[in-house]
Amino acid sequence: xxxxxxxxxxxxxxxxxxxxxxxxxxxxxxxxxxxxxxxxxxxxxxxxxxxxxxxxxxxxxxxxxxxxxxxxxxxxxxxxxxxxxxxxxxxxxxxxxxxxxxxxxxxxxxxxxxxxxxxxxxxxxxxxxxxxxxxxxxxxxxxxxxxxxxxxxxxxxxxxxxxxxxxxxxxxxxxxxxxxxxxxxxxxxxxxxxxxxxxxxxxxxxxxxxxxxxxxxxxxxxxxxxxxxxxxxxxxxxxxxxxxxxxxxxxxxxxxxxxxxxxxxxxxxxxxxxxxxxxxxxxxxxxxxxxxxxxxxxxxxxxxxxxxxxxxxxxxxxxxxxxxxxxxxxxxxxxxxxxxxxxxxxxxxxxxxxxxxxxxxxxxxxxxxxxxxxxxxxxxxxxxxxxxxxxxxxxxxxxxxxxxxxxxxxxxxxxxxxxxxxxxxxxxxxxxxxxxxxxxxxxxxxxxxxxxxxxxxxxxxxxxxxxxxxxxxxxxxxxxxxxxxxxxxxxxxxxxxxxxxxxxxxxxxxxxxxx
Amino acid sequence: xxxxxxxxxxxxxxxxxxxxxxxxxxxxxxxxxxxxxxxxxxxxxxxxxxxxxxxxxxxxxxxxxxxxxxxxxxxxxxxxxxxxxxxxxxxxxxxxxxxxxxxxxxxxxxxxxxxxxxxxxxxxxxxxxxxxxxxxxxxxxxxxxxxxxxxxxxxxxxxxxxxxxxxxxxxxxxxxxxxxxxxxxxxxxxxxxxxxxxxxxxxxxxxxxxxxxxxxxxxxxxxxxxxxxxxxxxxxxxxxxxxxxxxxxxxxxxxxxxxxxxxxxxxxxxxxxxxxxxxxxxxxxxxxxxxxxxxxxxxxxxxxxxxxxxxxxxxxxxxxxxxxxxxxxxxxxxxxxxxxxxxxxxxxxxxxxxxxxxxxxxxxxxxxxxxxxxxxxxxxxxxxxxxxxxxxxxxxxxxxxxxxxxxxxxxxxxxxxxxxxxxxxxxxxxxxxxxxxxxxxxxx
Numbered sequence: 001x002x003x004x005x006x007x008x009x010x011x012x013x014x015x016x017x018x019x020x021x022x023x024x025x026x027x028x029x030x031x032x033x034x035x036x037x038x039x040x041x042x043x044x045x046x047x048x049x050x051x052x053x054x055x056x057x058x059x060x061x062x063x064x065x066x067x068x069x070x071x072x073x074x075x076x077x078x079x080x081x082x083x084x085x086x087x088x089x090x091x092x093x094x095x096x097x098x099x100x101x102x103x104x105x106x107x108x109x110x111x112x113x114x115x116x117x118x119x120x121x122x123x124x125x126x127x128x129x130x131x132x133x134x135x136x137x138x139x140x141x142x143x144x145x146x147x148x149x150x151x152x153x154x155x156x157x158x159x160x161x162x163x164x165x166x167x168x169x170x171x172x173x174x175x176x177x178x179x180x181x182x183x184x185x186x187x188x189x190x191x192x193x194x195x196x197x198x199x200x201x202x203x204x205x206x207x208x209x210x211x212x213x214x215x216x217x218x219x220x221x222x223x224x225x226x227x228x229x230x231x232x233x234x235x236x237x238x239x240x241x242x243x244x245x246x247x248x249x250x251x252x253x254x255x256x257x258x259x260x261x262x263x264x265x266x267x268x269x270x271x272x273x274x275x276x277x278x279x280x281x282x283x284x285x286x287x288x289x290x291x292x293x294x295x296x297x298x299x300x301x302x303x304x305x306x307x308x309x310x311x312x313x314x315x316x317x318x319x320x321x322x323x324x325x326x327x328x329x330x331x332x333x334x335x336x337x338x339x340x341x342x343x344x345x346x347x348x349x350x351x352x353x354x355x356x357x358x359x360x361x362x363x364x365x366x367x368x369x370x371x372x373x374x375x376x377x378x379x380x381x382x383x384x385x386x387x388x389x390x391x392x393x394x395x396x397x398x399x400x401x402x403x404x405x406x407x408x409x410x411x412x413x414x415x416x417x418x419x420x421x422x423x424x425x426x427x428x429x430x431x432x433x434x435x436x437x438x439x440x441x442x443x444x445x446x447x448x449x450x451x452x453x454x455x456x457x458x459x460x461x462x463x464x465x466x467x468x469x470x471x472x473x474x475x476x477x478x479x480x481x482x483x484x485x486x487x488x489x490x491x492x493x494x495x496x497x498x499x500x501x502x503x504x505x506x507x508x509x510x511x512x513x514x515x
Numbered sequence: 516x517x518x519x520x521x522x523x524x525x526x527x528x529x530x531x532x533x534x535x536x537x538x539x540x541x542x543x544x545x546x547x548x549x550x551x552x553x554x555x556x557x558x559x560x561x562x563x564x565x566x567x568x569x570x571x572x573x574x575x576x577x578x579x580x581x582x583x584x585x586x587x588x589x590x591x592x593x594x595x596x597x598x599x600x601x602x603x604x605x606x607x608x609x610x611x612x613x614x615x616x617x618x619x620x621x622x623x624x625x626x627x628x629x630x631x632x633x634x635x636x637x638x639x640x641x642x643x644x645x646x647x648x649x650x651x652x653x654x655x656x657x658x659x660x661x662x663x664x665x666x667x668x669x670x671x672x673x674x675x676x677x678x679x680x681x682x683x684x685x686x687x688x689x690x691x692x693x694x695x696x697x698x699x700x701x702x703x704x705x706x707x708x709x710x711x712x713x714x715x716x717x718x719x720x721x722x723x724x725x726x727x728x729x730x731x732x733x734x735x736x737x738x739x740x741x742x743x744x745x746x747x748x749x750x751x752x753x754x755x756x757x758x759x760x761x762x763x764x765x766x767x768x769x770x771x772x773x774x775x776x777x778x779x780x781x782x783x784x785x786x787x788x789x790x791x792x793x794x795x796x797x798x799x800x801x802x803x804x805x806x807x808x809x810x811x812x813x814x815x816x817x818x819x820x821x822x823x824x825x826x827x828x829x830x831x832x833x834x835x836x837x838x839x840x841x842x843x844x845x846x847x848x849x850x851x852x853x854x855x856x857x858x859x860x861x862x863x864x865x866x867x868x869x870x871x872x873x874x875x876x877x878x879x880x881x882x883x884x885x886x887x888x889x890x891x892x893x894x895x896x897x898x899x900x901x902x903x904x905x906x907x908x909x910x911x912x913x914x915x916x917x918x919x920x921x922x923x924x925x926x927x928x929x930x931x932x933x934x935x936x937x938x939x940x941x942x943x944x945x946x947x948x949x950x951x952x953x954x955x956x957x958x959x
Contacts, residue, residue: 026611030927050925056918057702064706064915068713069957076718083556083842088721089713126947147959149711150721153841162712163950163959346848365847370830 073147078157079116086152089162092119093145095172096138099250099263102128102229103373110138112159120158120403121148130164132233135266139190140250141172156401174248180219182258186251193222193260194246194275199449201479203228204471212480213262215245217275223480224249226262233265241449244271314383318358320395324388330404331360331397332383335376341366351376353384353397362386364399371402382407418489418512427462429501433494440465440503441489441514444482454479458490458503466502467492473507487514522572522854523861529576530862534869537584538877540592540738540893543730544581545835546900548574549723552839567844571851572858575821578836579630579862582817584870586622586810587877591615591748592741592889605802616753616874621803623870624759625810628768629775630863632811633819637776638856642849646828656782657945663784664938667791671696671929695926702919703732703932704939705956706912708949711940712958715908722842725936727901727909731916732933734897736924739917741890748886751878759803767804770797771811778812779819779833783937786816791931818859825855 020027022038031040076090094114102108106125111118123131131137138144145168148159161167174190182191195217203209210225224247231237248267249260262268317333333353341347348363362384369375376382385404386397399405422439429438442460444467453470467490469479482488491510492503505511533544551574555565590606609618652659673689706728710716716724770793778789790812794805820834825846832841846852881889901909916936923930943949953959 026607032927050921053918053921053925056914057922058918060911060915060918061702061706061709064715064912065709065956067715068709071713071715073713074718082719084553084720084722085718086722086838086842087714087724088718090718124947124950126950150718153845163954165954165959341848344849346850348847365845366827367830367845367847 076150077116078114078119081117081119081150081152081157083152085150088150089147090150090159091145091147092121092159094143096140096142096144099139099261100128100131100137102227106229108137112138112144121146121161122158123161123164127161127164131167132229132264132266134164135264136164136167136169137264137266138169139172139248139263140188141190143170143172144168156403158403178219179215179217179222182222182251182260184253184258187253187258188251190248190250192246192248193217193224194271195244196274197240197243197245199447199454200240201454201471202231202452204452204473209471209475213240214480215247221483222258222260224260224262226265230262230265234268235265236270237265239270244274245269246271246275316358317353317355317360320360320388320397322390322393322395324395325390326388328385328387329397330383330385331362332381333358333360335378335380335382337378338376340369351382351384353382361394361396362399363396364402364405368399368402368405372405373402374407376405376407380407418491418510420489420512420514422491423489425462426458426460426465429465429494429503431496431501434496434501436494437491437506438494438503439489439491442487444484444486444488446484447482454482455502456482456484458488466497466500467505468502469505469511474505474510475508478509478511481513482511488512489514518568521566521568522858525569525573526576526858526861527865529573529858530580530865531869533577533580534584534866534873537581538587538873539896540588540734540890542893542896542900543726543734544577544585545839546723546726546730546904548577548836548839549726549904551577552722552842555843568854571840571844572854574836574840575818575855575858576862576865578817578821579814579859580866580869582814583623583626583810583863583866584873586619586626586813587870587874588893590619590622591874591877591881592886592893605806608802609806610751611749613749613752614754615748615751616878617757618806619874620870621757621759621806622810622813623867624757624764625767625771625807625812626814627863627867628764628807629771629811629814630818630859632768632772633815633822634856634860634863637819638822638852641822641829642827642852645823645826645831649829649831657942659781660783660938660942660945663781663788663792664942666795667788667929667931667938668697668700670791670795671932692926692928695922696928696932699919699922699928699932700935700939702922703935706915706919707936707938707940708953708956708958710912710936711944712953715912716905717908720904722839723904727905727913728916728936730897730901731913731918732920732936733930735894735913735917736920738890738894738897739921740924742887742894748881751882753875753878759807763801763803763807766797766801767807768811770794770804771808772815773797774808775812775815775819778816779823780831782833783934783941785934785937786813787931788934788938789816791929814863822855822859825852827852 019025020033020036020038020040022033023036025033025035027033027040032038033040073089073091075093076085076088078092078094092112092114094112097111097113097118100108100110106128108123108128108131109120111120147162147166149162151158151160172190174192176192176194177186179193179195193215195215198214198216198221200214201212203211210227211231213224213226215222215224234240246269247262249262252259252261314330314332317331320329320331331353333355336352336354336359339350341349348365349369351362353360353362364386383406384397384399386399388395389398418439420439420441423441424438426440426442429440440458440460442458445457445459448455450468453468455469456467457464458467469482471479489512490503490505492505495502495504533547536542536544536547551570555570558564590610606618606622609615671693673693710725710728714721714724716727773796774789774793775786776789777792778784778786790809793808793812817834817836821836821840823829823831823833824837824840827849830846832838898910898913901913920930920933922928923932940949943952950959
């Protein structure tokens with residue numbers, strides 16, 4: 001080191017290998033001077049540490065990798081989840097409480113319960129696709145076992161599925177049921193139905209409506225609803241119309257009516273001919289009885305966020321009374337008004353839910369509003385879950401989680417907008433009335449499927465006219481109620497097509513079945 | 516006692532505690548806040564339950580105090596956290612010139628300027644404009660992350676290979692640092708995949724499962740290097756003035772706020788990465804601007820990311836502090852926003868005032884005690900803390916992280932590459948192919 005350049009002022013006290021031998025500047029641990037590029041000789045210790053670090057990094061990482069790979073992810077009861085478990089990878093063994101629903105981005109979510117708590121499970125679009133492809137989309141009642149990444153925030157927790165590979169699912173037994181035998185008691189359960197597809201109504205363009213598949217068996221007729229994503233999964237969907245099919249559907253209610261929902265395209269099987277299988281074999285009967293008993297005997301699911309019992313079925317607005325103070329309930333009602341907090345205040349959002357004459361004030365904070373996927377707007381039907389509080393002898397609902405505010409129906413609840421007293425005889429409608437609105441009443445003839453709608457011949461004592469109902473204008477439930485031989489009152493605009501007069505049903509609830 | 520006084524006392528207590536702890540080399544405030552969160556949860560259902568009006572301002576003050584005062588060990592003891600890494604070379608230069616006090620105080624002035632910028636410029640406009648920008652940008656985060664990663668890796672420059680005869684030796688000399696940088700990034704990325712997919716840390720303390728790796732990657736290598744290299748510190752001079760003026764402060768705020776802002780707003784992008792991007796974007800050459808800009812950047816990164824959670828209409832969770840606070844409290848409305856802004860302003864002022872005495876105290880301390888011994892004590896504290904929270908598994912992860920963290924230090928590449936631990940797996944996950952990679956690795 002006799003050739004070493006003398007250290008610069010202030011650097012004299014450093015060990016000689018800390019200074020550059022060429023320019024004398026302090027260079028620390030590096031082996032090449034960042035100022036002049038000269039090579040700096042180091043004593044053996046740093047070289048040893050350098051290669052020890054390489055060794056430690058690679059061997060240690062490999063060992064850690066092996067450890068992680070062969071480590072079992074711990075099974076955690078949802079009731080035991082604590083905030084310190086945020087970001088933990090846990091295994092959940094439980095039962096799906098709801099059918100998985102598809103989000104706008106293609107992802108999927110469902111709630112799962114393990115008897116000690118309930119949690120929302122999220123899946124990425126790719127995972128949702130994988131599960132759909134392998135017919136493992138969870139439905140209410142299915143047993144599931146999977147690993148997920150836990151996310152805990154204040155009083156809310158959710159899980160993000162880590163991988164679809166080890167997502168295990170055991171389907172809940174589903175009883176085969178005749179269409180006429182489907183009752184309210186089956187709501188929330190999965191059933192198997194079979195019959196002939198009478199018609200398939202695709203959703204009108206630019207609407208959020210589902211597909212409606214009309215199925216018929218020897219006992220009656222029902223409509224099954226599903227979304228585009230499920231339709232795309234159906235094998236042989238091009239020959240669906242008129243085909244004999246067997247479906248596994250979940251029973252739900254929509255506007256106080258039974259609704260059948262197809263959760264996955266794979267649950268629809270096209271048969272070679274009319275179904276021959278007995279509807280209720282002894283085995284299936286036993287399975288259904290077992291499932292029913294189990295459902296009755298099971299303890300109510302504990303809501304994760306509040307730790308109180310939650311009723312599985314929603315209450316109407318009028319059923320929420322002061323006696324429920326402190327209880328967590330689920331309420332369904334029409335939104336009458338929405339009052340956001342005034343700027344600069346710490347007020348909550350206030351939503352008025354109405355059901356006939358009964359009203360209920362629902363409040364939640366802005367942070368809750370942030371995560372509500374579809375915000376409440378006046379006229380829409382919503383289901384909200386929260387804690388009942390009594391203020392000035394009046395019950396009100398305090399919602400703690402945005403995930404507990406769900407849109408049930410975005411169509412305003414209006415009574416069928418057909419004023420029967422304005423009905424005119426069909427024969428009185430002439431070409432001179434084109435473009436005018438007329439109300440008629442009569443009996444429907446054979447339906448004719450149109451692209452995006454359906455046409456009937458409407459006959460009264462004076463004559464007949466073609467009635468056209470477009471799916472883009474008339475709600476699915478109205479269309480579903482119409483059939484050959486049904487007596488209806490309809491409000492529509494007079495038009496002409498290929499020289500024939502026709503009545504185009506107005507937008508909304510413009511057709512009404514007359515008992 | 517009214518909420519005002521409760522919040523004020525909590526702020527003062529948080530600032531003082533954090534400022535004192537910030538002087539300990541290698542100790543990150545998020546680790547301390549982790550312990551605080553555990554205590555708050557433990558007391559939640561007892562008569563000693565701590566109200567949000569106490570812990571929220573205290574948490575804000577702790578982040579402020581630490582991001583301001585942690586400059587002391589970063590410059591004087593050479594144990595910076597990742598976000599302060601750029602300060603180290605110029606900072607160490609100041610230290611070796613006997614101007615450690617001045618270097619520290621210039622960075623603190625940067626922190627104070629950052630506080631003014633955050634409170635007076637950003638905060639009034641944030642509720643109006645940030646929710647809009649978030650709505651626009653939220654679908655684009657994944658490719659922004661990939662661009663940042665690409666820039667980070669491609670902007671590492673060869674530090675040798677320009678002299679001597681052609682051949683493998685020259686080739687190795689040129690590529691040595693680049694290869695070390697790439698190896699660091701991908702090894703750290705692999706470690707990140709393991710921890711984020713199948714962390715061996717107990718699920719009971721999963722909220723701290725990344726902490727041992729971070730300690731290993733950033734804190735331990737500096738302690739070890741200080742112990743091994745044993746550089747002697749020249750006599751330090753305490754000055755009564757700083758060689759800065761208004762122009763330097765404004766230019767520092769410009770570069771620092773850009774870097775800190777990027778880091779605070781974009782997920783996974785940390786202060787160091789933000790500083791690197793802003794450094795390239797603003798091309799400020801003055802050493803003082805560089806040091807002060809890092810003070811601004813660090814403050815805006817740590818404190819700004821915490822504020823985002825409270826911005827009305829935004830509620831973005833960024834940074835470890837916000838994630839921990841979120842497990843305890845969901846902000847609602849403008850009142851919480853004012854509470855946090857007020858706490859930050861008060862804490863910034865107090866932390867700055869504490870800077871000078873604490874710097875002098877530290878200088879006195881390290882002139883009396885051997886630099887190597889100080890680093891040894893710091894190392895022991897860090898290891899004990901990791902062991903205490905995450906157990907032996909955490910210590911093992913920390914050891915692996917240390918091996919990776921030593922690579923850039925010993926091979927002369929950027930320590931920023933260690934951030935591959937989060938950048939790589941999360942960019943893959945956000946792009947939708949993270950699960951494919953973990954599948955290849957047999958982790959899922």
